Every structure is written in C-alpha cells, then in structure tokens.
Amino acid sequence: xxxxxxxxxxxxxxxxxxxxxxxxxxxxxxxxxxxxxxxxxxxxxxxxxxxxxxxxxxxxxxxxxxxxxxxxxxxxxxxxxxxxxxxxxxxxxxxxxxxxxxxxxxxxxxxxxxxxxxxxxxxxxxxxxxxxxxxxxxxxxxxxxxxxxxxxxxxxxxxxxxxxxxxxxxxxxxxxxxxxxxxxxxxxxxxxxxxxxxxxxxxxxxxxxxxxxxxxxxxxxxxxxxxxxxxxxxxxxxxxxxxxxxxxxxxxxxxxxxxxxxxxxxxxxxxxxxxxxxxxxxxxxxxxxxxxxxxxxxxxxxxxxxxxxxxxxxxxxxxxxxxxxxxxxxxxxxxxxxxxxxxxxxxxxxxxxxxxxxxxxxxxxxxxxxxxxxxxxxxxxxxxxxxxxxxxxxxxxxxxxxxxxxxxxxxxxxxxxxxxxxxxxxxxxxxxxxxxxxxxxxxxxxxxxxxxxxxxxxxxxxxxxxxxxxxxx
RNA sequence: GGCCAGUUGGUGAAGUGGUUUAACACACUGCCCUUUCACGGCAGCAUUCACGGGUUCAAAUCCCGUACUGGUCACCA
Numbered sequence: 166x167x168x169x170x171x172x173x174x175x176x177x178x179x180x181x182x183x184x185x186x187x188x189x190x191x192x193x194x195x196x197x198x199x200x201x202x203x204x205x206x207x208x209x210x211x212x213x214x215x216x217x218x219x220x221x222x223x224x225x226x227x228x229x230x231x232x233x234x235x236x237x238x239x240x241x242x243x244x245x246x247x248x249x250x251x252x253x254x255x256x257x258x259x260x261x262x263x264x265x266x267x268x269x270x271x272x273x274x275x276x277x278x279x280x281x282x283x284x285x286x287x288x289x290x291x292x293x294x295x296x297x298x299x300x301x302x303x304x305x306x307x308x309x310x311x312x313x314x315x316x317x318x319x320x321x322x323x324x325x326x327x328x329x330x331x332x333x334x335x336x337x338x339x340x341x342x343x344x345x346x347x348x349x350x351x352x353x354x355x356x357x358x359x360x361x362x363x364x365x366x367x368x369x370x371x372x373x374x375x376x377x378x379x380x381x382x383x384x385x386x387x388x389x390x391x392x393x394x395x396x397x398x399x400x401x402x403x404x405x406x407x408x409x410x411x412x413x414x415x416x417x418x419x420x421x422x423x424x425x426x427x428x429x430x431x432x433x434x435x436x437x438x439x440x441x442x443x444x445x446x447x448x449x450x451x452x453x454x455x456x457x458x459x460x461x462x463x464x465x466x467x468x469x470x471x472x473x474x475x476x477x478x479x480x481x482x483x484x485x486x487x488x489x490x491x492x493x494x495x496x497x498x499x500x501x502x503x504x505x506x507x508x509x510x511x512x513x514x515x516x517x518x519x520x521x522x523x524x525x526x527x528x529x530x531x532x533x534x535x536x537x538x539x540x541x542x543x544x545x546x547x548x549x550x551x552x553x554x555x556x557x558x559x560x561x562x563x564x565x566x567x568x569x570x571x572x573x574x575x576x577x578x579x580x581x582x583x584x585x586x587x588x589x590x591x592x593x594x595x596x597x598x599x600x601x602x603x604x605x606x607x608x609x610x611x612x613x614x615x616x617x618x619x620x621x622x623x624x625x626x627x628x629x630x631x632x633x634x635x636x637x638x
Numbered sequence: 639g640g641c642c643a644g645u646u647g648g649u650g651a652a653g654u655g656g657u658u659u660a661a662c663a664c665a666c667u668g669c670c671c672u673u674u675c676a677c678g679g680c681a682g683c684a685u686u687c688a689c690g691g692g693u694u695c696a697a698a699u700c701c702c703g704u705a706c707u708g709g710u711c712a713c714c715a
Binding site: 178208210211223291292293294295318336339340342344345346347350352353355361363364379380381382383384405407408413442445447449451452453455473474475476477478481483484486492502531536595601602603604605606608610616619620622625 | 649
C-alpha cells in the first residue's frame, strides 16, 4: 500500500485567498488522516508572475494555520527540487519520451499562423482549436527544422475519437469526449513546461497519491489521464473541489481584499478560527460538531463528504467562529492577541498596566475579531462624546435629569475609587431617584460613554476615571 | 456557441425511496436570565427541496426534459 501523499502547489504570487487556503486544508487533512505526507511545491513556470519572498510567505501562512510541511523548497525531501523552475530538464526529458512514443510531437507553427486560425474560428463563432498542422511532419522534416533552429513547442497528440473517463472522489465518473480535447502544448517555446504538463510529471515523480484542486480543472483532467496512460503510469485519486464565492456570490478575486488570509489575519482573525470556518465551507462532518481542533479535524475528515456545489464566503459566520476562539483563549494569550491592535491605535504611555489589563479583559466576550476592540474602547480615549438620535431621544425622557443629578452626587462622594464602590453608588441612585432597571442604567451609560451598548457599567465607569466621568456629567 | 458540472431557507448545510409535518449552525425576530448592555438560555423563522413531466403504494432522494448558475475551451496557472 502506497503512503498517502498530497501536495499544495501554489504559484508564488505572494497572495493567498481563502479559496486557495481551503484547498490546502483539504490536502493537509487527506494526508494526515492516513498518516501521510503533505508536500509544498512551487509552481513558477510562468516566470512573469514571480514575486520576491513569496515562498517564505507561503511557509508562514501554512505554519500559522498549523500545517506541518513534510517536504518543500525550504525542507527538501528525496523528491526535490520542489520548485518547478528548477526541474526544467525533467519535463523536457519526459516530453521527449512522449515524442519517442508517438504521444507527442514537435510543432513549429508560428504565432501568426495561430492568430489567423483564431481569427477564422471567431469569425465562424467557433472555439479555436489547434488544427494539428505539425502532427504529421516526417522525422526528416522535424530534424531539418530543429537543425535550422526554428522555435518549436511540443504538443500532446490527442486521440480524435472515443472518450476518456475521469474518476473523481467527489464528482464520480465524468465522461469526456476525446474530440473536444486540443493537442495541448506540453513544452513552451521558452523551454518551460505548461502547468498541465508539469503537474502530471511532478505529481507522478513525487509519488502524489491524491490530487486535490479546484473544480475548474475537472475538464482538463481527461488530458492528464491520457498523459498518464501514455507514460504507463498509475493515475492518482482526483479530488476536485467546488469554488468558494465572494459574499455577493461572485468569484473571489484579489480585488475582494478581505478574502485574503493575510488581510483577515491582520484584522485579528485567529488562524485556527479561519481554518475551522473554511473547512466547513464545502465540507460537512457526519456529526453536528462545528468547532474542531486540528486533531479532531484530521479524525473527522472524509473527502467523500466534500460538496459538489460552490459555497459563499460569509464573514458573519467567520465572526462567530472567531468569537468562539477568542473566548477560549487564556487570559495571557488573549492579552497578547489584542494588545498590538490597541497599541497601534492609541497612545498607551500614560496608562498603567493594571488599567490596560482591566480594559482589555472586559472585552474578551464582546469582540469577534481583534481589531474590533479599537472601536469598542474609543469611549475611553476620546474627550468629547456626541450622542446619536437614539441616545438623544432616550435622554429626553422624564426623570433622566434627576437620575443623573443623583448619580453625580454619588460619584463625587466616592473616596475609594474601585468597581465595588461604583456599584454601590449606582445602587444608591436607585434609592434616591426611585428608578431601576433600564431607566437607571441607560441614562448613566449614555451620559458617561455616549453609547447604549458596552461592557459592564461599573467597569466602564471605573476605567473612565472619576475626573472624566464628572466632566461628562 | 460546444463540452462539463451544480441547483435544499438570507448564508453554511444534513438528507442517498418510507422513522422528515426537511436536522444542525450563522444571521434575523421574540422571550427569559442579568437592577442596564453584552454573554448565556429558550422559542420562532423552507407546508417544502429551481421548474415540468414520469417511475413507485410512497420521491428532496430514481429517470427524462426545461430553466438558471458556474466552470472550461491560451506558448496562464
């Protein structure tokens, strides 16, 4: 029995949106469920798209998500190199092998000829497909062109008739008619392989057992199978996964900024929560469990339960997951987590550690992402407060002024400023002004904080400080 | 346009012929708890599974057709 091996194969663009990440999650879980290996391979055959530092970025991202990379460019195993641009010779060699076998051929067609073909096709409202012009070149003709140094590509010779069956773990058997298959390019004129070719070669050479990728590649898989057959290689298991759509149901793109993992991370979304949310987007466990640790995930994951239809990214549910994870953070971890957001937004130099801790601690059950705390604590850092319509109309009610007057007196009378004494003060107001519940708390809350929602009132008052509270009254 | 796939509530989804008068979760609404807010708890929220036919004693579940959505048809990955 072969050891299960999956691979994450991004191109090094320095950007990872949640759709890519989700694919990585699935790949990781499939491998780890079988105690297999998770491999990172960099697909940089398009040299124009290369971005500096992108490989480290991918390592960082995956490590934040708790994925252990068993083999990759920075920790090579026995199947290296793990960067496609360093494997050029390998692809070339295999392409030539196919030419030898008659499954591929040299093509010397010029850009101009191809363009003309394309033009004609679009005129006839037909999809362009290479006409196989060079497919029947004789050995002598080929050698002559080669000797003359005419630029060439190597194309795969597709069968013209019959059909190819693609077996997929989530979609079942898909039948593709061979007549729709183009004699696709395997090796480009710059000597680099195309994505489709490099993929097949690498996946085989690296002993990948499960190829997990976006559903958009499903149709292409017939070509892959033909390639595997031509080499006489065993095909991997295919796991095609449906797309993740943006919140509006449209395709995710770079433009849809907040769907990038790093952006979410920088906003204060915990990688564990992101992973947990994403794995449930397009996959569901047999039980009703929703919050999963990595180990539980590895245990529960079954690729057969990946859904066939695409799903929409929903930040509200992500918020819920993230809030769950924030609540479960230890006090220390939580503090380390939110403090950077606070420091970034406010000058904390004059605040005591005790004060900062107290402030932050009352929000652990309130926020759904780290940066949210910045807005929440605004009332403690601003001098002026402005009331919105709702607050204003509340404050116009009868008795509000009496309540506030009584409250002010109580506050002034406090000598030992702490949460308990403030609670007592509020309680005294209840007696004095003869109000309770909402009519007691709301006027005070609005007067001191300017908003109708917030953390525990005594804490709020305590943190604001006597001076500020009196000033606002 | 050809080919391929998908279609269960605002969202993620369970469901593979009868125990489903369609689970669970997010969101939303209401109530309770808390002397306020939030947290938490409880309840409500699809008479119906894109639509139309068929098979069957019985269909969200099987078959056929239609519609819609998406993908794919590059010397991009």
